[in-house]
Amino acid sequence: MQNPHPFDAATHLSKTGPGEYSGHTHPRYDNMAGPYGGITAACLLNAVLEDARRIGDPVSMTVNLCAPVADGPFALSAVPRRSGKYIQHWAVELTQNGQLCTTASVICANRSESFHAHPGQMPQVPQPSGVPPLDLGDRMAWLRAYEFRFIEGIPDFKGLTGPGPHPARSVQYVADLPPRPLDYLSLTAIADSFILRIFKVRPAMVPMGTVSITTHFIATAAEIAAQGTTPVLGVVDSTRMTENFHDQTMQIWGKSGNLLASGNQLAWFKT
Amino acid sequence: MQNPHPFDAATHLSKTGPGEYSGHTHPRYDNMAGPYGGITAACLLNAVLEDARRIGDPVSMTVNLCAPVADGPFALSAVPRRSGKYIQHWAVELTQNGQLCTTASVICANRSESFHAHPGQMPQVPQPSGVPPLDLGDRMAWLRAYEFRFIEGIPDFKGLTGPGPHPARSVQYVADLPPRPLDYLSLTAIADSFILRIFKVRPAMVPMGTVSITTHFIATAAEIAAQGTTPVLGVVDSTRMTENFHDQTMQIWGKSGNLLASGNQLAWFKT
Numbered sequence: 001m002q003n004p005h006p007f008d009a010a011t012h013l014s015k016t017g018p019g020e021y022s023g024h025t026h027p028r029y030d031n032m033a034g035p036y037g038g039i040t041a042a043c044l045l046n047a048v049l050e051d052a053r054r055i056g057d058p059v060s061m062t063v064n065l066c067a068p069v070a071d072g073p074f075a076l077s078a079v080p081r082r083s084g085k086y087i088q089h090w091a092v093e094l095t096q097n098g099q100l101c102t103t104a105s106v107i108c109a110n111r112s113e114s115f116h117a118h119p120g121q122m123p124q125v126p127q128p129s130g131v132p133p134l135d136l137g138d139r140m141a142w143l144r145a146y147e148f149r150f151i152e153g154i155p156d157f158k159g160l161t162g163p164g165p166h167p168a169r170s171v172q173y174v175a176d177l178p179p180r181p182l183d184y185l186s187l188t189a190i191a192d193s194f195i196l197r198i199f200k201v202r203p204a205m206v207p208m209g210t211v212s213i214t215t216h217f218i219a220t221a222a223e224i225a226a227q228g229t230t231p232v233l234g235v236v237d238s239t240r241m242t243e244n245f246h247d248q249t250m251q252i253w254g255k256s257g258n259l260l261a262s263g264n265q266l267a268w269f270k271t
Numbered sequence: 272m273q274n275p276h277p278f279d280a281a282t283h284l285s286k287t288g289p290g291e292y293s294g295h296t297h298p299r300y301d302n303m304a305g306p307y308g309g310i311t312a313a314c315l316l317n318a319v320l321e322d323a324r325r326i327g328d329p330v331s332m333t334v335n336l337c338a339p340v341a342d343g344p345f346a347l348s349a350v351p352r353r354s355g356k357y358i359q360h361w362a363v364e365l366t367q368n369g370q371l372c373t374t375a376s377v378i379c380a381n382r383s384e385s386f387h388a389h390p391g392q393m394p395q396v397p398q399p400s401g402v403p404p405l406d407l408g409d410r411m412a413w414l415r416a417y418e419f420r421f422i423e424g425i426p427d428f429k430g431l432t433g434p435g436p437h438p439a440r441s442v443q444y445v446a447d448l449p450p451r452p453l454d455y456l457s458l459t460a461i462a463d464s465f466i467l468r469i470f471k472v473r474p475a476m477v478p479m480g481t482v483s484i485t486t487h488f489i490a491t492a493a494e495i496a497a498q499g500t501t502p503v504l505g506v507v508d509s510t511r512m513t514e515n516f517h518d519q520t521m522q523i524w525g526k527s528g529n530l531l532a533s534g535n536q537l538a539w540f541k542t
Binding site: 059060062064066067081082084086087089091100103105107109111112113114115116117118119120164165167168169197198201202211212214216218219220237238239240241242243244245246247249251258259262263264266268269270271 | 330331333335337338352353355357358360362371374376378380382383384385386387388389390391435436438439440468469472473482483485487489490491508509510511512513514515516517518520522529530533534535537539540541542
């Protein structure tokens with residue numbers, strides 16, 4: 001049997017009871033302390049996707065990273081809290097040794113043809129093949145689980161540009177490495193793959209982290225599947241950083257030029 | 272005794288036990304069916320603000336509107352889920368007759384002086400006194416609980432502009448009516464006071480509603496208090512509307528020209 005893609009290995013869950021699963025952190029997605037938040041978010045979503053009580057497809061997810069996840073096994077619970085005709089609300093939790101680490105609310109929905117409009121426009125950018133991939137060297141493992149091709153706003157990993165403040169915005173392609181066809185799980189993880197804007201604005205290694213991340217899946221399952229292994233385009237920015245917190249907005253665009261997902265996060269930084 | 276401001280009456284909670292409260296809908300904040308989501312969100316936040324176990328100030332809140340709230344009494348529960356040195360996570364729920372209507376995650380934090388930057392810029396706009404308030408006539412009650420002064424993108428309440436699609440973006444002042452000094456509660460409600468972008472883009476009365484709304488309180492308590500009764504400036508937009516859902520971004524700016532709060536929501540529309 002072929003080895004699974006590392007992303008599938010990292011998000012693999014074993015059912016331990018009704019709406020209950022166990023999982024295990026994966027070294028390929030290590031961050032500074034414990035796993036990269038995006039892979040944790042994907043594990044939480046997977047607990048809903050694997051549940052036979054689910055109706056429709058995910059349309060929104062908010063993940064609250066309450067405490068660090070330690071390398072090792074973890075337990076997940078997924079509870080459908082309220083189901084309507086079109087929309088279903090879930091509560092998902094990740095615990096380790098009975099201690100709460102992560103909570104999420106996941107919203108699924110039955111969708112159908114409706115009015116559509118696309119007021120926002122994707123930036124004009126070259127094709128992925130025309131943008132060189134960033135050489136990240138030997139940094140945190142999870143960064144090497146992605147291929148980043150920056151069109152605008154490369155974070156200054158090497159500390160060559162001075163203390164800033166530098167502009168907050170980046171425009172970049174992102175793809176799983178090795179390539180993997182896009183689905184809700186990988187889109188969830190990619191939504192958290194953008195370097196925190198505090199580091200973009202002030203390239204200094206201080207304690208920092210995502211506190212809460214919200215992703216709205218505006219595209220349908222068919223559009224997400226149609227993306228295949230083509231890199232998605234991310235546009236990420238921040239409005240304001242003050243007293244240990246900043247906002248961070250995110251848009252993810254597909255090869256058709258349509259928005260796949262958008263959202264925002266609250267990030268914390270120590271000093 | 273002077274009558275309380277309607278906003279304070281509508282968000283008033285009576286303690287019924289540890290982390291448990293009762294409240295009651297208020298006719299001034301009626302929406303099409305049940306109360307306006309923003310006043311419900313403020314009630315949920317108030318359950319955290321009134322709790323002695325809270326550390327620091329709110330920095331983020333996600334409210335999931337799972338089912339309509341009916342006019343009448345409701346029960347709230349607020350549970351601190353995990354508290355760290357700087358950050359505390361809460362789970363809040365609103366029920367009626369034991370049925371879950373609304374859930375929220377609220378994040379509070381102890382904040383202190385840190386690096387600060389303001390990459391995003393407030394649009395250049397006239398002072399509130401130079402922008403006429405919108406005459407909303409005899410519409411839904413909650414709309415008359417606010418004063419809206421539109422600088423750009425007035426929603427077409429009168430159906431005079433044709434079926435669209437019209438631009439999604441609005442730039443507008445918002446203030447409580449009668450005036451009330453800004454605080455976390457009113458800022459929470461104001462974050463949901465922007466007309467759904469589906470109606471801005473296609474001015475047609477079809478069933479529609481907010482499903483989930485996230486607000487990050489980037490400004491500090493002192494900055495929010497310094498706003499007083501001066502209207503805040505809202506910038507609201509949407510990127511894409513398709514198959515019953517759209518995203519909606521929001522920024523709220525203070526009189527200093529600094530961002531007070533930002534966030535986004537997922538909205539549903541039937542056709």
